[in-house]
Amino acid sequence: MSDRQLGIIALESYADRAKRINQILCGWRKEENFLIEAQCPRFASGEAKGVIGQSVRDKDIYILVDVCNNSLKYKMDGELNRMSPDDHYQDLKRVIAACNGKAERITVVMPFLYESRQHRKTGRESLDCAVMLKELEFLGVDNIVTFDAHDPRMQNVLPLNGIENISPALQFTQAFLTEYEDIQIDSDHLMFIAPDEGATERVVFFASIFGVNLGMFYKRRDYANIVDGTNPIIAHDFCGGSLEGMDAVIVDDMIASGGSIIDVCKQIKERGARRIFVFSTFGLFSGGFAKLDRAYEEGLFDRIFTTNLVYQKPELLEKEYYCSVSMNHYIAAIIDTLNKSKSMQNLTKPADRMKETINAYMRK
Template identity: 25%
Template sequence: MSQISIISGKTSEDLAKKIAKKIKANLVKSEIRIFPDGESKITLIGTISKKRSIVIQSIFPPVDTNLVHILSLITKAKENSAQVDVVIPYMGYARQDREFLPGEIVTMKVLAKLFKGAGASKIIAIDIHSLIGLKYFSIKTENVTAIPDLVKYFKKLSLKNPLIVSPDQGGKKRAKEFAKELDSDYIALEKIRDRKTGKVKIKTKNLSEVENRDLILVDDMISTGGSIIKATQFLKKQKSKRIYVACTHALLMNNAEKKIRKAGVTSIISTNTIPGKTSKVDISNTIAKAIM
């Protein structure tokens, strides 16, 4: 029997299967029964290694349900394994990493305690929204990037003098890294977000460098697509050519994909941290390397 067990949560079944195959690990699946009151009953199918288990589960909507599921999987794994590593392809609550307005709870602090309490030895996240959130953990943490995998996809496309664009200053480092991998240049727009309403405004004025070029809007995650839509509308006015969107996590809530396409985006390309129509980039190899 393999010395490593991959315990697959329902949100990351396909990813877990690919990773287990790559590292020759024993795959343990989870079956879930939902009771009429909304409670979940999880049953694991397979044998858990006594040496090391790796729990893989994304925490996307329904976020609270999937959070309880992953904590339950870790607890069960810890009953059997000496070491329990946890891969969270998409980390829900990562935006709640500090107190923006008085009285707000920093939920990432709560998560740090929950994961340790459940028995996790290490947390591996993929392009977490904010690295600040990982500082609250007293166990080992690692953030792995999907940028090289996304760039590989875009290298296959016939792009005209591509320019990498970050929709805000916060993503400047990500855009720079993406541009370096693709061997192109980058810019970062300036935006303002109202902390109470969530509305976004682009502060940047005219941009001559986007004219007649294919653009790749790069972000770590897209939830409702508000920032991407505003950026696309602005860039279209600057006479850009095609606009692509590259992101690690495509949540695409409230019909976001349709709205983004309507704004003028040619294609949305995301990874399989969140399975869906746009998840055309497989990151199982990158996660497998991080595990080993």
């Protein structure tokens, strides 16, 4: 085991999940506590500062933040403001600054990579994710742990620093095969589908491990107009074999408004699919649940699986069609592995464990 003394700092956005991760690590290591108290109190003007409750000198520090947690509010000029991703990111920088360069090593665990949707330039516009990564490098961050980055090429921004881009494919596989006992894993009964060309790599990985075929939708967009920050989708064109009588699994990195997923589900259903499941690492559901509720009632999909890597609205957890996939043990394992300076290969691409899970399921 490494001699590095472990310390975990959880911003308010990740406080509840961090307590569970701490409990898991304490159980594994027979320790009492790794959590270090930290706060970002605010002045009446809305300005803030980072405060750490105990020494971090010579410790291996892991800072956990959920930039998508929009349930938190703060007062400014007597009014309540909801915290945005920008607010969470600023608080992260404040806590890093409060460490005063005394920590031996700092790792930021940011499941949803801040501004990762703005991953490339298409005109006179900012490249916020790249700027964020360079800022963290300047602040002395040694490693960044994220999950299912929208564009893995963002790692190229910091070629000499560690960026671990973790796939939750194992947890989706385990949850899926636990929830359903009648899945026939072969090319005649199961297909993995990419809702757009950007999700192809994820789907290829799942399909190759499961040993089944894949399909892909191509998004045709209206590049002449911008609505809510993006070019609206005109249509989804499908590339793949017959879906008649098959179970289809759509794999994507996030569900935002849900409109794109619903359109894909509708087209898959029209092609004769038996059941439709959705795997999405981040369930943002920024457009509410009305459209998804209606789509479920119409039989357009059977189940949505998303992780607890980002804040989950209480209303979501009550949905009949929703299945939450916990990543707490995996994050604990990642922190434990990095702290002991062991290889991350089995955690970043868990192909062997997925195959073991599938083989055990098929032997039942």
